[in-house]
Structures are given as C-alpha cells and as structure tokens.
Amino acid sequence: MEKLVDLISEEVSKAFENAGFDAGFGKVTVSNRPDLCEFQCNGSLAAAKQYHKAPIQIAQEVAALLQGSSSFESVDACPPGFLNFKLSPDYLAAYLENMRTAEKFGVTQEAQPQTIVIDYGGPNVAKPLHVGHLRSAIIGETLKRLFRFFGNTVIGDIHMGDWGLQMGLIIAELCERQPELPYFDDSFTGDYPAQAPFTISELEEIYPTASAKSKEDEVFAAKAHEATHQLQIGKRGYKALWDKIMEVSVADLKKNYASLNVSFESWLGESDAEPYIAPMIEKMKQAGVTELSEGALVVPVQEAGDTKELPPCILVKSDGATLYATTDLATIMQRMQDNSPDRIFYVTDKRQNLHFEQVFRAARKGALLPEAVRLDHLGFGTMNGKDGKPFKTRAGGVMRLEALIAEITEFVRAKIADNGTVAQDKIDETARLIAMAALKYGDLSNLATKDYIFDIDRFSAFEGNTGPYILYTIVRIKSILSRYGDASALPILPPDSPEAKSLMLTLSRFADNLQLAYRDAAPNVICAYIYELAGCANKFYHETKILTEPDEKKQAGYVALIALAKAVLETSIDILGFEAPEKM
Numbered sequence: 258m259e260k261l262v263d264l265i266s267e268e269v270s271k272a273f274e275n276a277g278f279d280a281g282f283g284k285v286t287v288s289n290r291p292d293l294c295e296f297q298c299n300g301s302l303a304a305a306k307q308y309h310k311a312p313i314q315i316a317q318e319v320a321a322l323l324q325g326s327s328s329f330e331s332v333d334a335c336p337p338g339f340l341n342f343k344l345s346p347d348y349l350a351a352y353l354e355n356m357r358t359a360e361k362f363g364v365t366q367e368a369q370p371q372t373i374v375i376d377y378g379g380p381n382v383a384k385p386l387h388v389g390h391l392r393s394a395i396i397g398e399t400l401k402r403l404f405r406f407f408g409n410t411v412i413g414d415i416h417m418g419d420w421g422l423q424m425g426l427i428i429a430e431l432c433e434r435q436p437e438l439p440y441f442d443d444s445f446t447g448d449y450p451a452q453a454p455f456t457i458s459e460l461e462e463i464y465p466t467a468s469a470k471s472k473e474d475e476v477f478a479a480k481a482h483e484a485t486h487q488l489q490i491g492k493r494g495y496k497a498l499w500d501k502i503m504e505v506s507v508a509d510l511k512k513n514y515a516s517l518n519v520s521f522e523s524w525l526g527e528s529d530a531e532p533y534i535a536p537m538i539e540k541m542k543q544a545g546v547t548e549l550s551e552g553a554l555v556v557p558v559q560e561a562g563d564t565k566e567l568p569p570c571i572l573v574k575s576d577g578a579t580l581y582a583t584t585d586l587a588t589i590m591q592r593m594q595d596n597s598p599d600r601i602f603y604v605t606d607k608r609q610n611l612h613f614e615q616v617f618r619a620a621r622k623g624a625l626l627p628e629a630v631r632l633d634h635l636g637f638g639t640m641n642g643k644d645g646k647p648f649k650t651r652a653g654g655v656m657r658l659e660a661l662i663a664e665i666t667e668f669v670r671a672k673i674a675d676n677g678t679v680a681q682d683k684i685d686e687t688a689r690l691i692a693m694a695a696l697k698y699g700d701l702s703n704l705a706t707k708d709y710i711f712d713i714d715r716f717s718a719f720e721g722n723t724g725p726y727i728l729y730t731i732v733r734i735k736s737i738l739s740r741y742g743d744a745s746a747l748p749i750l751p752p753d754s755p756e757a758k759s760l761m762l763t764l765s766r767f768a769d770n771l772q773l774a775y776r777d778a779a780p781n782v783i784c785a786y787i788y789e790l791a792g793c794a795n796k797f798y799h800e801t802k803i804l805t806e807p808d809e810k811k812q813a814g815y816v817a818l819i820a821l822a823k824a825v826l827e828t829s830i831d832i833l834g835f836e837a838p839e840k841m
Contacts, residue, residue, distance in 0.1 A: 258363025260772075261352055261765045262287060262296065265328065265342065269298050272322040278304050278315065285342070287766065294333070294341035295762060301338035312338025346751035349761050354749040356765070357821050362828070364768045366408040371599035374592050375401050378415030378514075378521060379605060382506035383427055383464045386513050386658040388648050389606075392637045395700050395834065397604040398519045399780045400635075402832045407775055412596055415510070416588070417526035419503060423464060425485025427502060428495055429477060430467035431455070432484070440494040449494075453501040457509040460502065489531070499528075513659055518693060518834050525591075533587035534579060538572055540590075541623040551575060558618035567611075570619040585616045589625050589632075600631040602778070607636030607706060635778055638708035640700070648711050666692040669717050669725075679840050687838040691717075691725050694835045698724030701833055702784035719841075722788050727830060730791040731837040734823040737803055741816050749821065750814030756800045760793040760818060767825050780833060787829045794822045 262285055270283030282300030289297070301319065305312040316334035323332040330343040356363045377397020380390055397413065404411045431454070432441050438454055439445040455463065471478040488495040507524060514520065538554070541547050546556050552575030559567045570582050592598060603613055613634040620626060642648045648656060670688035673679050679687050699716035703709040719725045738744055752758035770786035773779070803819070806812040830836060 258355060258359050258365065260768050262769065265296055268326065268328055272319045273300065275322055276318045278308060295344055296342040298340040301340065305338065316340050346758065350749050350751040352765060353761055353821065357749055362767055362825060364771055370408045370410065372410045372596060373404050373600045373602060374412045374414055374596055374598045375602045375604065376414050376416045377604040378417065380510060381418035381423060383423065383460045383502055385461050387655045388640060388658060388661055389655065390658055392640060392700060393604050394514060394517055394519045395697050396635065396637055396705055396780065398834050399701060399832060400602065400604065400778055402834065403775055406832060412523055413521040414523040414525060415521040419526035420528040420531060422481060422485050424488055424499060425481040426467035426471060427463055428484040428488065428498060429481040430463050440498040445494065449497040453505050455505065457505050460505055516662055527584045530584050530587040530591050533590045534583055537587045537590050537625065540625065541572065544623045546622040547572065556619040556622060558615050567614065570615040582612065582616050586620055586625060589620050593626050598630065600633065603634045605636060607638060610634065610636045635705055637705045640711050641708055643710060643712060662692065665696055665713055665717065668713055669695065672717065673841065687841055690836060690838045691728060691841060694724030694728050697833055697835050698727065698784060701780040704781050724835065727787055727791050727826065728837045729841060730794050731823055731826050732841050733798065734794065734819050735839060738820060740804060744816045744820040747813045747817035749817050754800065756797040757818065760797045760822060763790050763793045764821060764825060783829055783833060787826055790822065790826060794819065
C-alpha cells in the first residue's frame with residue numbers, strides 16, 4: 258500500500274508535468290505549518306531557477322490544474338511560491354479504510370527479506386544482570402521485533418560471556434571450598450551428580466570473591482589461570498563443572514530476561530566460538546593480512562583517509578592469549594556457517610565503538626564474510642541517575658536489574674492501589690505491565706546513542722510523554738469499545754470535526770514513521786509518533802460524544818476511528834516490547 262504522502266506527490270507531480278515543468282518538482286511533504294495547511298510543496302521555488310519564471314506564477318499554474326481534484330479540499334498558491342493542500346475528507350476516509358483492512362495496515366514489506374542476526378545480550382554467566390544490561394536488552398529486542406515486522410528473518414543472539422578466566426576463577430574457588438567434590442578427583446570415572454553443587458545465589462557470591470582474591474593472592478591467581486587452561490583443553494571434571502555453571506546461570510538469565518519480555522533464539526556464548534578461533538586465525542594468515550608486532554599477532558586496520566589513528570586488531574597476545582576481538586571474529590565465522598546472514602547487528606555500549614570498528618575492518622580484510630553482508634554496530638549511551646552519573650543504588654553500588662524492576666513495579670503498584678480503579682486481584686499484573694511500559698518507553702523514547710536520565714517519577718507519570726500515558730490512552734479506548742460492542746467491521750467515515758481529521762491524518766502517517774524507524778534502526782521515532790497519536794486520540798475523545806451520539810451511522814464512524822487508533826497503538830507498543838492492561 259502506497260504511503261499517503263506518496264500518492265499526493267504523484268498527483269502533484271503529474272500537474273507539474275502537465276503545466277510544462279519537470280515532474281520531479283512535485284514532491285509533497287507534511288506541512289510544517291499545520292495552522293495553514295496539511296501538506297505542502299515547495300517545488301515551484303526550485304523550478305523558478307530552471308524555467309526563469311516567478312515561483313508564484315509556477316505555483317498558480319499548477320494549482321489551477323489541481324482545482325476540482327477529488328483528493329483535495331483546497332489547493333492554494335501562496336507567495337513566494339508555496340503550494341498548500343488540505344485533503345478531501347472523503348479521500349482521507351477512503352485511504353484510512355484501505356489502511357484498516359490491509360495486512361499490517363498497509364506497511365510495505367521488505368522487497369527482499371533478509372536474514373539478520375542481532376547480538377544484544379552479552380551477559381557474563383555466574384554474575385547477576387545489572388542496570389548496565391538494560392539498554393542492550395530493551396533496544397535489541399525492539400529492533401528484532403521491528404525488523405521482523407517488515408518480513409525479515411531475525412535471530413536474537415544473547416552471546417554470553419561463558420569462557421575464559423572467569424570460569425577458571427570460579428573453578429579454583431570452588432576447589433578450595435569443596436575439594437571433596439568429584440569434579441576435582443582425576444581418578445573419578447563415574448557419572449557426576451545431577452544436582453549442581455551451588456545455587457545461583459551462591460554462584461553469584463563465588464565469582465566476585467574469587468576475582469578479588471586473585472588480585473591479592475598470586476598463588477590463587479596462578480591456580481585460576483591453570484584451571485582456565487585445563488577447562489579449555491577439555492579436562493573432564495572441569496568441563497562437567499562448567500556444564501553445571503551454565504545450567505544454573507542460563508536458567509536464571511532466562512527468568513530475568515523473561516521478566517523484561519525479552520527473548521533470544523540463540524543461546525550461544527564465547528565457548529561456542531572456541532572451535533572457530535584456530536581456523537579463523539589460519540584464514541587471516543592465508544589472506545596475508547596478519548603481522549607480528551612485539552610478539553603479538555595483529556591485523557593492521559588503519560586505512561588511507563582515516564582522520565585519527567586506529568590501533569591494529571590483536572588476534573593473539575605475545576603470551577598466546579586471545580582477546581574479545583579474537584572471539585568476535587571467530588563468532589562471525591560461526592554465524593556465517595550457522596545462519597548465512599545478510600546482516601549482523603550488534604547492540605552494545607558506545608564505549609565499544611572502537612572495538613567493533615577494528616573487528617569489522619579485520620573481518621573484511623580477512624574475507625571472513627562476503628562483501629554484501631552488512632556489519633552494523635549501534636553504540637548506545639549510558640542510563641544515568643539524576644546526578645548525571647551512571648545509575649547506582651542508594652548505597653553507591655551497581656543496581657541489579659531485578660532490583661530495578663522490583664523498585665519501579667512497587668512504585669507503580671502503590672499509585673494503582675491509591676487510585677482504586679483496578680480490582681484487587683488484578684493489581685499485581687497491572688502494575689507489572691505499567692512498570693514495563695514506564696521502563697521501556699523511558700529508555701526507547703530517547704535517541705539510543707545519547708545518555709539519558711533515569712527518573713522513576715517522570716517515567717511512571719500517567720500524563721506527558723511516558724509509557725503509562727500511552728497505555729492510559731489504549732485503556733480508555735478499550736473501555737469505549739467494550740461498551741459499544743464489536744467494531745471490527747465498521748467502516749471509516751469522512752471526518753466531521755477538526756479533531757477527527759487531525760486524528761485521521763496522524764493515523765495515515767503510521768507507515769511513514771515505521772519505515773523511518775526501520776531505516777535508521779531508531780525506536781525513538783516510534784515513541785515520538787505514538788505520543789502524537791495518543792494526544793490526537795485523547796483530544797478527539799474529549800471533544801466528541803462517542804457513546805451518546807444519537808446518529809447511529811456517525812457513532813459507528815467514531816467507533817471505527819478510535820478502534821483503528823487502538824490497533825495502531827497496540828501494534829506499535831508490541832514492537833516496543835510492552836503491552837496494555839485492561840484497566841488502570
């Protein structure tokens with residue numbers, strides 16, 4: 258289904274052509290002066306230079322040809338050469354009726370759907386999720402849903418940190434605490450216990466303890482390094498213990514991500530890339546892009562035209578150790594083998610921009626993927642407290658993600674309980690839904706690359722540019738529809754008030770905004786759009802007697818209009834990763 262602005266542009270371009278001017282001057286845009294008109298065309302100003310004619314004269318000639326068009330209520334040529342348009346109510350209603358009945362509201366699907374891998378998790382196992390993981394999860398999940406909406410196959414990959422020294426630290430610490438466990442008995446040949454020798458809470462205490470100990474105790478640090486080495490060469494007991502660490506950690510991760518309504522199709526980690534490291538390094542060597550630098554194997558990635566120095570990408574350190582870049586390059590090979598993606602999209606903190614620039618350039622130089630495959634990195638900003646510094650607990654520590662969710666949920670729950678509009682048995686679920694909207698919309702409404710202030714009072718408000726305000730609008734419409742009855746087959750009628758037309762015009766721009774968000778991987782565009790749409794819907798509701806309208810046909814038209822607004826709002830918040838309750 259063509260966008261409304263494109264249909265209008267086609268008609269205006271034809272008028273330019275019929276008037277003897279290039280059709281390219283007929284591009285129409287949404288008016289930046291809604292008090293004067295709904296759409297505008299400034300092509301006469303540019304055409305004046307080419308045709309040596311006054312712009313107002315060109316505009317008048319084009320306007321004359323558009324008089325009587327069924328598309329427009331008015332066409333005005335205004336000095337110095339603007340063309341101002343107001344749409345015909347019948348034309349607008351017909352467009353929205355087509356939109357209402359079209360699949361996905363007529364949003365044009367990807368002509369050549371792609372397979373896209375989105376890397377948006379990155380948690381370390383055996384460590385609790387904290388607020389630093391929030392933005393990656395929220396933004397990544399929204400992009401996955403957005404890309405899917407346009408018909409692509411999208412694979413969300415958590416890419417866990419499950420390998421390396423952190424595993425050795427846990428194994429070494431556990432060995433000191435419980436040396437009698439069969440995992441540490443080299444002569445043990447039986448089946449290892451089905452039950453893990455620790456809970457998630459105990460595991461989350463073991464790692465920081467071991468990490469701190471390794472910084473002060475050289476002997477322990479050496480044990481941890483040796484345990485890491487033994488794990489990576491396949492020592493049976495350590496591998497079995499690692500399996501238990503993964504089993505307990507992944508179960509907890511799934512629970513915590515589920516509470517955010519975030520899911521992954523791929524639960525792989527750095528360990529899964531380990532078999533690809535040696536082949537990747539060999540491929541790099543065969544491509545002739547590696548060199549030795551102070552004993553380390555590196556890939557120079559500096560290119561002519563770079564305005565600043567770009568350090569080489571280190572594959573293997575002088576002591577033989579590999580780094581994150583090594584694993585990320587091996588993971589690219591793995592993803593190409595497993596998924597054959599057309600695009601790999603990374604969502605991480607923007608402080609990793611340099612890292613991914615090095616990795617992407619090294620991958621290209623080593624031909625680890627076809628040239629046509631896109632590599633993208635969205636580096637997001639920091640979630641800060643009201644002091645402008647990275648968000649912390651009141652005690653000054655890094656807040657656990659589940660603690661943040663609990664805090665905002667309890668804050669919302671108290672507000673709902675005070676209002677007294679939600680049944681007692683529905684309060685907890687309603688609070689959860691509103692809290693998710695507050696948390697996610699508060700994040701996504703900001704430009705992803707920018708830092709933002711986390712303000713629980715502002716994010717949870719039922720008024721203003723907030724998630725709860727969007728939900729409140731949907732709930733209000735649900736209430737009207739529940740009292741009216743089935744509105745699924747009601748047709749959209751021409752607007753009979755400024756408020757109805759404003760709502761209809763805003764609804765008509767759904768595809769425009771969604772495609773802009775899709776093109777730029779920018780969820781904030783969707784947030785800005787639904788905030789405007791919710792405002793128009795509420796204004797229409799206030800100014801229109803919907804359920805008390807005596808004319809049944811007019812009433813049905815009003816109901817059809819708000820039903821479409823509800824459907825578009827619900828589709829939008831589903832892409833953003835939250836949903837509306839029945840009451841609030």
